[in-house]
Amino acid sequence: MITNLGRALCFLGDIMRHIVCGRIRLGEVLKQMYAQGLQSVIIIMMTSLASGLVLALQGYVAMARFGAKEYISHLVALSLVRELGPVFTALIFSGKAGARITAELGTMNVNDQLLATRTMGVDPIEFLVVPRILACFLVLPILTVISEMVGIAGGYMVGVGEAHIPGPFYINQTIKAIQYVDFFSGFIKSFFFSILIGWVCCYQGFTTKGGSLGVGKFTTKAVAYSYIFIIVSNTILTKIILTFWG
Amino acid sequence: MIKIENLSKTFSGKSVLDNINLEIKEGEILVVLGQSGTGKSVLLKHLIGLLKPDQGAIHINAKDITCLSEKELLKIRSNIGYLFQEGALYDFMNVAENIAFPLHEHTQFSKKIIAQKVTEILEIVDLKGIEKVYPSELSGGMRKRVALARAIILDSKILFCDEPTSGLDPIRSRDISDLIHDASRKLNCTTVITSHDIRNSFRIADRVVLMHGGKITAQGTESELRKSQDPFVKDFLMN
Ligand SMILES: Nc1ncnc2c1ncn2[C@@H]1O[C@H](COP(=O)(O)OP(=O)(O)OP(=O)(O)O)[C@@H](O)[C@H]1O
Ligand SMILES: [Mg+2]
Numbered sequence: 001m002i003t004n005l006g007r008a009l010c011f012l013g014d015i016m017r018h019i020v021c022g023r024i025r026l027g028e029v030l031k032q033m034y035a036q037g038l039q040s041v042i043i044i045m046m047t048s049l050a051s052g053l054v055l056a057l058q059g060y061v062a063m064a065r066f067g068a069k070e071y072i073s074h075l076v077a078l079s080l081v082r083e084l085g086p087v088f089t090a091l092i093f094s095g096k097a098g099a100r101i102t103a104e105l106g107t108m109n110v111n112d113q114l115l116a117t118r119t120m121g122v123d124p125i126e127f128l129v130v131p132r133i134l135a136c137f138l139v140l141p142i143l144t145v146i147s148e149m150v151g152i153a154g155g156y157m158v159g160v161g162e163a164h165i166p167g168p169f170y171i172n173q174t175i176k177a178i179q180y181v182d183f184f185s186g187f188i189k190s191f192f193f194s195i196l197i198g199w200v201c202c203y204q205g206f207t208t209k210g211g212s213l214g215v216g217k218f219t220t221k222a223v224a225y226s227y228i229f230i231i232v233s234n235t236i237l238t239k240i241i242l243t244f245w246g
Numbered sequence: 247m248i249k250i251e252n253l254s255k256t257f258s259g260k261s262v263l264d265n266i267n268l269e270i271k272e273g274e275i276l277v278v279l280g281q282s283g284t285g286k287s288v289l290l291k292h293l294i295g296l297l298k299p300d301q302g303a304i305h306i307n308a309k310d311i312t313c314l315s316e317k318e319l320l321k322i323r324s325n326i327g328y329l330f331q332e333g334a335l336y337d338f339m340n341v342a343e344n345i346a347f348p349l350h351e352h353t354q355f356s357k358k359i360i361a362q363k364v365t366e367i368l369e370i371v372d373l374k375g376i377e378k379v380y381p382s383e384l385s386g387g388m389r390k391r392v393a394l395a396r397a398i399i400l401d402s403k404i405l406f407c408d409e410p411t412s413g414l415d416p417i418r419s420r421d422i423s424d425l426i427h428d429a430s431r432k433l434n435c436t437t438v439i440t441s442h443d444i445r446n447s448f449r450i451a452d453r454v455v456l457m458h459g460g461k462i463t464a465q466g467t468e469s470e471l472r473k474s475q476d477p478f479v480k481d482f483l484m485n
Binding site: 108116 | 320
């Protein structure tokens with residue numbers, strides 16, 4: 001367990017060294033961004049639309065009790081931007097893009113393609129791992145913003161259609177509700193999650209052993225670890241951000 | 247020139263290579279014969295630094311590669327062609343991209359020249375017109391020939407082939423063996439081939455090494471080996 005963590009940290013250090021030294025293949029990064037983003041964007045939009053709708057529906061019930069239904073927009077916007085957007089998006093992203101990374105690298109590993117890369121004098125970290133991690137890092141925050149906007153749109157539908165709040169008023173309230181702090185605290189989280197997912201999933205793929213069974217095993221392991229790390233680190237990050245930023 | 251000294255390797259208590267000593271001269275074609283599971287592939291992986299020995303040294307051009315870092319190894323490997331037993335083609339690239347990969351990585355040729363070289367080498371391995379096909383759509387033997395094309399496209403001075411003819415029909419086996427022979431003679435390339443294929447091995451090899459139980463049991467030319475009185479050698483060559 002400890003040795004595994006040590007190896008995983010070395011792996012991350014190796015990747016960081018490549019990135020710092022500028023050994024980055026832009027073409028590969030773009031290809032990976034395209035694949036990862038396109039693969040996850042629809043399901044992330046569906047989830048966030050649904051969560052925006054549900055938040056607003058429940059918020060309407062709760063707020064109506066206090067006669068404060070105008071604040072639905074605040075509730076929806078703040079919960080999405082501060083917590084639900086980054087966390088839900090990261091969870092779905094690790095199940096889609098993360099699993100894909102591990103399965104791809106794992107299959108390449110058990111078919112000797114990673115070894116073949118090395119025999120051709122090419123560093124597999126540079127060629128295969130760095131582009132994937134960088135793509136995660138760039139795509140996940142974008143997906144998070146998309147998901148937040150879609151979620152807010154979901155809240156808008158309920159707010160206007162169900163609670164009969166005037167549309168312009170709802171939008172106005174939403175913009176007023178979200179301060180820089182709210183947005184950036186969520187944004188920082190999604191950058192952090194993106195590195196976490198990329199790291200965990202690449203490492204699992206890179207260490208996959210044992211044929212097709214191994215690919216299955218390591219892929220589920222990668223997704224499970226990503227989930228756990230996202231949830232745990234989110235709690236810690238929330239505490240840290242609240243302590244320093246309120 | 248390649249020199250292997252006292253090479254030993256154990257996998258989880260099981261000795262696979264046991265004190266191997268071998269010298270391969272420049273331009274020599276050496277075939278390593280042996281039963282399945284005697285450690286031929288393991289030996290080749292040591293020669294290119296994919297595996298580290300428990301003990302012993304491997305000198306390639308007077309440099310001991312067993313104590314080099316991965317970064318230094320990568321530089322050396324860019325001058326070595328290596329054919330994997332299962333081909334190990336990238337399945338996210340088509341045939342042309344696979345073969346062109348070493349050229350893109352290590353040469354400055356223009357796209358047009360690279361495409362031309364790919365077409366030429368595909369013709370040589372008798373697979374004309376499959377540039378756009380993906381490896382998963384090829385037969386095992388076709389994949390192996392594409393992998394061979396990828397291994398020799400850089401005209402390296404050292405070539406390692408892990409069972410280039412297994413899984414091929416007899417005629418193709420002969421043609422591929424001849425192809426490796428011609429390619430390596432043309433470039434005065436030091437070549438190490440592992441194989442089960444006794445007939446073709448003797449056809450193209452300058453010297454044949456017979457491995458058994460992690461050791462080198464016998465070595466020499468065909469006539470020398472045929473004269474051997476060792477029961478395993480006789481048994482192996484009989485079939
Ligand atoms: N990475 C590894 N971990 C553990 N054992 C291994 C590993 N690689 C090879 N072995 C063992 O080493 C022995 C030799 O394997 P190797 O692949 O070199 O055989 P081979 O001579 O190439 O056989 P074949 O002709 O079937 O290809 C086998 O018994 C195998 O179980
Ligand atoms: Mg083998």
